[in-house]
Amino acid sequence: MTQLSLWWGLVGPWLLLVWLVQRVPWLHGLRSAVVSAIVASVAVSVPWFGHALPWWSMSLSANFSVTMAVLLVVAIIDRAFGTRILRKRDWNAAWTFGAAAGLLLYPSALGLGPRNFDSYSLGWPWLFWKESFVLYGAASITAAVLLWRGNRFGYVLLAVFCGYALRFQESQNFWDYLIDPVFAAVSLLAVLWKGVALACSKHKE
Helix, strand or coil: CCHHHHHHHHHHHHHHHHHHHHCCCCCCHHHHHHHHHHHHHHHHHCEECCEEHHHHHHHHCCCCCHHHHHHHHHHHHHHHHCCCCCCHHHHHHHHHHHHHHHHHHHHHHCCCCCCCCCHHHHHCCCCCHHHHHHHHHHHHHHHHHHHHCCCCHHHHHHHHHHHHHHCCCCCCCHHHHHCCHHHHHHHHHHHHHHHHHHHHHHHHC
C-alpha cells in the first residue's frame, strides 16, 4: 500500500462529511466550506467505537471512486462559491452513467446474470488484457462523446483515467476508480426519481 493510497482512504469519507455538513441551513458561502472542513477533519481523526471513521467507511466500500470524489468536490465548491461547474445535463449524465455502470458491475458480483461471467474481471489489465479493452474502450468512448457534445461530465471521466494512472488507490482494478457502491446507489435512485417525475408529469397532461 502506497502513501498516496493511504491518503485516498481518508479523502472519500472526509469529502462526504464536508458535503453533508454544508447542508446545514445556516451555513452559507465560503463559511460553509471552512466550518464543514473543520468538522469533517475532527470526525475522521477521532475513533468511533474503537476505530476511525474511514475504517467503518471501508467496511461498506473499500474506497470511494475517483468519479464520486470529483463530483463531491464539485458540489462542495458550488455550495461554497455559488457556482455551477456542472450543469443539470452534466449531472444527469453522471447519474445515468453511475446507474448503468452499477447495474453492469454489482449484479454480476452477486452471482446474477450470465453464468461464469464476472464483469469485475474486465477491470484487471494484467489478468484479462483482451477483455479489459472493452471496459477501457467503453469509458474512453463515453468520455470522448460527452466532451464532443459539450457535456462536462466527460472531464470527470478524464480525471478517472488520471487517477488510475497515478494509482490513487491500492486496487489496480479500473472498476474501483470508476464506480463504488455509494455512487451506484445514489445514481440509481436519481435515475428512478427522474423517471417517476417524468411519468407523473406526463400523467397530468
